[in-house]
Amino acid sequence: MLAAVVERYGPPEVLTVREVATPKPGPGQILVRTHAAVATPSDVAFRSGKPWIARLFSGLFKPRLPILGDAFAGVVAEVAADVAGFSVGDRVAGSAFGAYAQFVVVDAAAAVVRLPGSIGFGEAAGLSDGGLTALPFLRDTGLLAPGQHVLVNGASGSVGSTAIQVAKAMGAIVTGVASTRNLELVRSLGADRVIDYTAEDFTAARSIYDIIFDAFGTSSFGRCSGALKPNGIYLTTVPSLSLAMLRKSGRRARFSATGLRPPAEKGRDLQQLVGWVVAGRVRIVVDREYELGEIAAAHALVETGRKIGSAVVRIP
């Protein structure tokens, strides 16, 4: 099969597309013929080896797993004899290492769901990208309750654009922070209010928000705490020193490594997310679609920090 392979840490060009052995599904597994994957900031960290802490997961001196990519969508090509619930030909999406390839092996009881025909493969791969971060942050770490005021910073990115819609679906009153060019997009995703970060500092507000979710990770708990209600919670996708001060007069700060959750939990969340997409409550924003041979360009886009929603990679 064809795969984008990384044998050393470096710039986007270290991704090379070549023939590798097709994996075989073991007991409890299915083989998925991949149609779409996405390029994410985590993939970029595992390709570049930066920040260094990423190497604790990806290998100290060179990438331990040469095929990157985590979010995938495609069609079931093979099913192990002991697997029930999936058949050859099913359209599926999920999260499993090695998605930058024509085939990926997935534990059938883990992070994989069947897709209705109405959801395209590119969109579905995007759902595993932002959705599997936004939903657990807001529901499990933020304990979001209906009627609460939620602010999402980085509202035009993959995590942020999904977080706006997940928070709305959970009954929150939502403010999205984005730059001028993305304000309309964020409004169209259902935000009740938008803030242009080039014109207004959202951290200057006083005691307004129950939850501030920094999906992009440019703020700090110290700067945001005054904008939180007395029992409010600050959530960030990026750990920082300010998290050391976990409480400030009743206000709390939390980071969560949502990518490291048990795959079965991710599978349940994907069911919920697909349900919201089918019900028209959530739509996946796709910046651009790239061919597998253009995967270095997809990584270069992610590195700009300016992508809008997900950068989808089409697998031939």
Ligand SMILES: NC(=O)c1ccc[n+]([C@@H]2O[C@H](COP(=O)([O-])OP(=O)(O)OC[C@H]3O[C@@H](n4cnc5c(N)ncnc54)[C@H](OP(=O)(O)O)[C@@H]3O)[C@@H](O)[C@H]2O)c1
């Ligand atoms: N903790 C976890 O388990 C976990 C899981 C997944 C992802 N993450 C992390 O979450 C972060 C976000 O990922 P992502 O894929 O959503 O990122 P992304 O899509 O690359 O975010 C890019 C977006 O952020 C906006 N942006 C850039 N600078 C901004 C600023 N100063 N204020 C507000 N918005 C700004 C950009 O819009 P403009 O250019 O218009 O500003 C762009 O639309 C990454 O750092 C990723 O590593 C963490």
